[in-house]
Amino acid sequence: LRIAPVLTSAAQVVERTLYVHLHPGLNLSTGGQVRPVYIPPLVDLCTLISRLYSNAADICAHLDVRVLLSNVRAQSVALSGNNGPFPTPQTLSHSPEVVLTDFPIQDSGQSSLVTQCLQKYAGHCYVCKPSLSSVLLYPRLKEVEEDDPDRGGSGAQLKPLETFSDVVVGGTFDRLHGAHKTLLNISCLMANRRFVIGVCDQELLKNKVLKELIEPYYQRVQKLQDFLNDVKPSLKYEIVPLSDPFGPSISDPELQCIVVSEETRKGGEAVNRKRAENGLAELVLYEIQLLKDAHHADIEEEKISSSSLRTRLLGTLLKHPSPQADLPLDPYVIGLTGGSGSGKSSIAHRLEALGAVRIDCDQLGHEAYLPGTSAYHKVIQEFSPDILNEDKTINRRVLGGKVFGNQERLKALTDIVWPEIALLVKKRIKQAKEQGKHVCVVDAAVLLEAGWTYLVHEVWVATIPEEEDILGVLTLSRSQAVKRIVQRDGVKEEDALRRLKSQWTNAKLIEHANVVLCTLWEPDVTQRQVLKAWSLLQQRIQKRQEEIKSSP
Numbered sequence: 007l008r009i010a011p012v013l014t015s016a017a018q019v020v021e022r023t024l025y026v027h028l029h030p031g032l033n034l035s036t037g038g039q040v041r042p043v044y045i046p047p048l049v050d051l052c053t054l055i056s057r058l059y060s061n062a063a064d065i066c067a068h069l070d071v072r073v074l075l076s077n078v079r080a081q082s083v084a085l086s087g088n089n090g091p092f093p094t095p096q097t098l099s100h101s102p103e104v105v106l107t108d109f110p111i112q113d114s115g116q117s118s119l120v121t122q123c124l125q126k127y128a129g130h131c132y133v134c135k136p137s138l139s140s141v142l143l144y145p146r147l148k149e150v151e152e153d154d155p156d157r158g159g160s161g162a163q164l165k166p167l168e169t170f171s172d173v174v175v176g177g178t179f180d181r182l183h184g185a186h187k188t189l190l191n192i193s194c195l196m197a198n199r200r201f202v203i204g205v206c207d208q209e210l211l212k213n214k215v216l217k218e219l220i221e222p223y224y225q226r227v228q229k230l231q232d233f234l235n236d237v238k239p240s241l242k243y244e245i246v247p248l249s250d251p252f253g254p255s256i257s258d259p260e261l262q263c264i265v266v267s268e269e270t271r272k273g274g275e276a277v278n279r280k281r282a283e284n285g286l287a288e289l290v291l292y293e294i295q296l297l298k299d300a301h302h303a304d305i306e307e308e309k310i311s312s313s314s315l316r317t318r319l320l321g322t323l324l325k326h327p328s329p330q331a332d333l334p335l336d337p338y339v340i341g342l343t344g345g346s347g348s349g350k351s352s353i354a355h356r357l358e359a360l361g362a363v364r365i366d367c368d369q370l371g372h373e374a375y376l377p378g379t380s381a382y383h384k385v386i387q388e389f390s391p392d393i394l395n396e397d398k399t400i401n402r403r404v405l406g407g408k409v410f411g412n413q414e415r416l417k418a419l420t421d422i423v424w425p426e427i428a429l430l431v432k433k434r435i436k437q438a439k440e441q442g443k444h445v446c447v448v449d450a451a452v453l454l455e456a457g458w459t460y461l462v463h464e465v466w467v468a469t470i471p472e473e474e475d476i477l478g479v480l481t482l483s484r485s486q487a488v489k490r491i492v493q494r495d496g497v498k499e500e501d502a503l504r505r506l507k508s509q510w511t512n513a514k515l516i517e518h519a520n521v522v523l524c525t526l527w528e529p530d531v532t533q534r535q536v537l538k539a540w541s542l543l544q545q546r547i548q549k550r551q552e553e554i555k556s557s558p
């Protein structure tokens with residue numbers, strides 16, 4: 007009952023990081039000095055941590071919430087080491103600027119005494135900004151407390167939590183979210199000396215949804231380090247890359263406990279079987295509950311998951327476009343690209359239905375070859391007249407057979423036609439402007455390969471997952487893109503593959519993308535992504551125009 011209102015009020019004050027320090031029974035109304043004390047790890051704390059993060063995901067998803075555990079210490083550790091309270095204040099990665107409390111006051115006259123006391127207390131625990139201010143979040147707490155069944159110790163579980171010297175967990179830890187933080191925080195609570203975190207890399211990422219949007223390994227590790235150093239700096243952290251599902255968990259004799267979720271419990275059991283084979287003691291399996299995601303969409307998982315977070319990125323601006331000084335802002339030009347069969351053209355049609363002018367570069371390419379054009383003569387000279395139909399037009403299928411799969415020949419062709427197509431694109435954009443249109447979508451299969459970013463304000467990439475074989479060689483044999491090309495263009499599977507191999511991989515395209523869309527699911531899911539992308543685009547265009555108007 008207390009968590010939701012406290013987080014709601016906190017979210018009105020905090021912009022970025024909300025650190026949570028737990029001190030049950032702290033009395034701030036004594037007027038005297040209140041000092042931090044160590045509290046023991048209890049089972050109840052695990053529940054509290056998990057509820058905090060799950061409520062935070064609903065109430066203040068924009069905040070980076072971190073439960074701090076420096077003041078939680080098992081009796082055995084306290085006895086063997088420093089038992090005194092907080093020798094020096096802890097330096098956090100972001101020094102607190104304001105300290106908030108859910109301590110209830112009896113009457114308004116008490117508030118200045120309580121805030122003073124709170125500031126002193128915060129200063130004992132953490133290095134805070136000199137201008138630290140304090141806020142009483144929920145002064146009328148008393149009424150709620152009376153209704154709270156967990157209040158007064160009757161329902162509280164004061165069961166001590168079993169702790170271990172060395173604890174291990176594994177995961178991808180992409181876009182660190184509440185469920186990861188719960189897992190990490192509870193593991194920190196249970197570990198007294200060392201905490202080993204295996205982070206999935208390379209091979210283990212291959213089958214993940216939207217794997218190209220997974221943050222790079224170094225970035226995921228950096229975020230983990232940053233979080234863990236705040237949470238419990240006294241622990242020794244070892245973050246290791248996982249290239250198989252087990253990592254050090256099956257070979258490290260000092261490990262005692264593995265923290266798993268309902269989903270990874272089986273993996274934990276497999277770890278123990280391998281340890282037994284290796285003559286090592288079994289690990290204690292501690293299972294945490296997965297947090298439910300109240301906002302999950304129909305294609306997303308019910309639990310809070312990184313795949314859902316990645317799905318939500320589709321259609322949003324992932325990277326700010328670099329300013330194009332030579333390109334007039336009106337019409338605003340989107341370069342839409344993506345591998346053959348990625349659904350790029352269907353997206354272009356959807357954008358056209360929303361009001362954009364669609365410029366189909368495959369089509370312009372065909373126009374560029376019409377008899378009498380300069381490209382027509384150059385192409386015949388380069389590829390010999392065998393590429394001509396009886397009516398003297400260029401047989402594109404024959405030409406395609408000569409260039410796809412042969413980089414050198416393809417380059418010879420594109421050196422001739424790309425400049426011609428680019429001229430036609432510019433002409434279409436000019437026509438769009440004359441017609442009073444404000445957005446153009448340049449649908450170009452190899453926009454990035456051609457270096458056409460100078461023609462557009464933003465690059466949008468359409469994707470469909472690629473499949474890789476065990477050796478990591480791009481075979482795409484069973485991929486959806488191949489199926490689509492074979493069905494649509496009536497070409498053989500090997501020709502479709504050759505065509506795809508002439509193009510950049512999804513990962514390389516996404517590196518350059520401002521916006522990514524994925525056509526893996528049902529058409530209405532693609533449509534929702536397009537609507538989202540379109541509406542965010544309108545906001546960006548409007549903002550840019552206002553900025554220009556207001557600039558001197």
Ligand SMILES: CC(=O)SCCNC(=O)CCNC(=O)[C@H](O)C(C)(C)COP(=O)(O)OP(=O)(O)OC[C@H]1O[C@@H](n2cnc3c(N)ncnc32)[C@H](O)[C@@H]1OP(=O)(O)O
Nearest residue numbers: 346347367368371402403405406450451452453456508509
């Ligand atoms: C910068 C751009 O993106 S311009 C648009 C692409 N066009 C070019 O690069 C010009 C060179 N290509 C061509 O002239 C033609 O593709 C030809 C003659 C080789 C084959 O013509 P056609 O058989 O009629 O095929 P078509 O032009 O419809 O293209 C078929 C597929 O080949 C792919 N493709 C076209 N050009 C290239 C290229 N240069 N490199 C790799 N793939 C290419 C496209 O992805 C297209 O598939 P998609 O519609 O699913 O995206």
